[in-house]
Amino acid sequence: NAGVMQxxxxxxxxxxxxxxxxxxxxxxxxxxxxxxxxxxxxxxxMVYLQKENIIDESGMPKERFSAExxxxxxxxxxxxxxxxxxxxxxxxxxxxxxxxxxxxxxFGPGTRLTVT
Amino acid sequence: xxxxxxxxxxxxxxxxxxxxLDCTYDTSDPSYGLFWYKQPSxxxxxxxxxxxxxxxxNATEGRYSLNFQKARKSANLxxxxxxxxxxxxxxxxxxxxxxxxxxxVFGQGTRLTIxx
Numbered sequence: 001n002a003g004v005m006q007x008x009x010x011x012x013x014x015x016x017x018x019x020x021x022x023x024x025x026x027x028x029x030x031x032x033x034x035x036x037x038x039x040x041x042x043x044x045x046m047v048y049l050q051k052e053n054i055i056d057e058s059g060m061p062k063e064r065f066s067a068e069x070x071x072x073x074x075x076x077x078x079x080x081x082x083x084x085x086x087x088x089x090x091x092x093x094x095x096x097x098x099x100x101x102x103x104x105x106x107f108g109p110g111t112r113l114t115v116t
Numbered sequence: 117x118x119x120x121x122x123x124x125x126x127x128x129x130x131x132x133x134x135x136x137l138d139c140t141y142d143t144s145d146p147s148y149g150l151f152w153y154k155q156p157s158x159x160x161x162x163x164x165x166x167x168x169x170x171x172x173x174n175a176t177e178g179r180y181s182l183n184f185q186k187a188r189k190s191a192n193l194x195x196x197x198x199x200x201x202x203x204x205x206x207x208x209x210x211x212x213x214x215x216x217x218x219x220x221v222f223g224q225g226t227r228l229t230i231x232x
Binding site: 031 | 151153159161162163166207209218219221222223224225
């Protein structure tokens with residue numbers, strides 16, 4: 001039973017380029033969360049998605065960032081016109097149920113984005 | 117206001133000793149869940165233990181136990197008989213409510229170093 005998959009594991013982009021981060025949730029999970037971790041800090045929530053729906057995007061920057069979770073395929077976090085401040089580890093997590101009580105969120109290995 | 121506070125940026129402990137990592141939280145929601153995650157130097161987030169706000173007993177998972185003091189709003193992680201492999205960052209996190217917001221709010225983390 002494969003865990004949460006993220007790719008790429010490491011991504012280097014120059015300022016102004018686009019970054020696309022992919023997340024495949026665990027089998028049977030239909031809820032995906034994206035978090036960002038700046039160096040030496042805790043994870044910060046960005047967005048929560050179900051298939052074809054954005055449930056909570058309260059942590060997403062207003063500009064340049066977008067996320068989707070299509071009916072088929074992985075969830076994508078897209079960062080347009082990257083800047084140095086976007087350099088961080090981006091984690092995806094999935095869970096089996098929105099209203100489950102104790103279901104922990106299973107995390108992927110993360111994508112380390114470096115903007116040069 | 118900080119929802120999750122971890123007051124120990126770093127801790128150093130001798131191998132085989134027990135260690136307590138502090139976590140206090142702030143919420144007005146009567147229904148919430150508390151989580152601890154371990155992040156080794158390789159970067160992945162490993163779920164350790166969960167405590168629900170209505171749980172009567174403190175959660176335990178092997179060498180990990182959660183000292184849940186609801187009135188004081190604290191959820192300290194206790195690791196018994198520490199091992200060298202326990203050296204890592206440890207994050208406390210909270211999820212508020214059974215429905216609606218499912219995002220996790222993380223603390224800043226505690227870097228634990230186990231000395232031989």
